[in-house]
Amino acid sequence: MTDNRDRVAVLMGGWTSEAAVSRVSASFCGQAARNAGWDAIEVEVDRDIAAKLKEINPARAFNALHGQIGEDGNIQGLLNIMNIPYTHSGLTASAIAMDKLLAKTLLAGAGIMVPPTLALIEDSHVYPEDSTGAHVIKPRNDGSSFGVVIVPDDKARPPARNTWPAHTQLICEPYIPGRELTVSVLDGTALCVTEITSEREFYDFDAKYAVGGSKHILPADIPEPVSLKACLWAEHAYRQLGCRGIIRADYRWDDKNDQLFMLEVNTQPGMTATSLVPEQARFVGMSGEELVNHLLEIAQCDD
Incomplete structure (x- = not known):
């Protein structure tokens, strides 16, 4: 039998709005894994992914997927069933974090300040009656800022429902003015606070992934109490959600x-x-x- 102890399936792609981003992440992570000595193979995720994994027979999987399927517990469940240790968080933490409304409810209950968030009624253009000021409408479970729409004030007409794909669940929350901050947490410990600045209205897809789309200031030039709170809340969220490996907590200050x-x-x-x-x-x-190698070394299935 062929020795597969160092074989890694780098999962990428899929059929969601974030497939292209995933492939770029997979290219970076696959090369990093090979440089670290792993036999890494980039694997396109489709409806036959279970058969592909059975044929490749990897010792572990690096999850480079983004968005639905890869981030909402689906791929985690499959890897658990196939007993292939994988990077990043497990099924439950992934599913909860991907559901922005559910995650905010849990985080608020844990003492972390989040914007008040409400689900919008399917096919409705109507805001909650008590809404005032600028609002943000976005998919309940999507990432990379896909589908995020800022409505300037409560008198502006909401965007047409066909702005989003059919059956997309939407949430609405007040627009928070100020500065964009983010904190990465590795193995439960915050790394640092970065401030993100961009000429765009907010940190959208192009600002995130296009070269020169945004400017990252690290460490963020903010008061120490704010930096400390951002790090502590990120670590607290990591524990409350039951995360593993690496996460990133995003803020508005x-x-x-x-x-x-x-x-x-x-x-x-x-x-x-x-x-x-x-x-x-x-x-x-x-x-x-070193980061990719570490994530692979601690890869695991759910208990």
């Missing part, structure tokens, strides 16, 4: 009113050349190769 809000926890953060997690890892002395 209303610097005029000194209010910090956690927007979401990303259990499958981007791992491209312009991504925040590898950048923060380098800041604390860990190369991309």
Whole structure:
């Protein structure tokens, strides 16, 4: 029998809006894994992924998927069944974090300040009656800022429902003015705080992944109490959700009113050349190769 102890399936692609981003992450992570001595093979995820994995027979999987299927517990469940240890968080943590409404409810209950968030009624253009001011409408379970729409104020007409694919569940929350902050957490410990600045209205897809789309300031030039709170909340969220490996917690800091809000926890953060997690890892002395190697070394299935 062929020795497969170092064989890694780097899972990428899929059929969601984030497939292209996933492939870029997989390219970065696959090469980093090979540089670290692993026999890494990039594997396109489709409806036959179970058969592909059975044929490849990897010792473990690096989850480079983003969005639905790869980030919502689906691929985690399959890998658990196939007994293939995998990187990043397990099924339950992934599913909860991907559901922005459910995750915010849990985080608020744990004492972390989040924007008040409500689900919008299917095919409705109507805001909650008590809504005032600018609002953000976005898919309940999607990432990379796909489908995020900012409505300037409560008098503006909401975007047409066909702005999003049919049957997309939507949530609505107040627009928080201020500055964009993010914290990566590795094995339960926050790495640092980065501030993200962009000429765009918010940190959208192009700002995240296009070279020059945004500027990352690390460590963020913010008051120490804000930095400390952002790190502590990120670590607390990591524990509350039951995460593993690496996550990224995203914030808005209303610097005029000194209010910090956690927007979401990303259990499958981007791992491209312009991504925040590898950048923060380098800041604390860990190369991309070392980060990918570490995530593979601690890969596991759910108990």
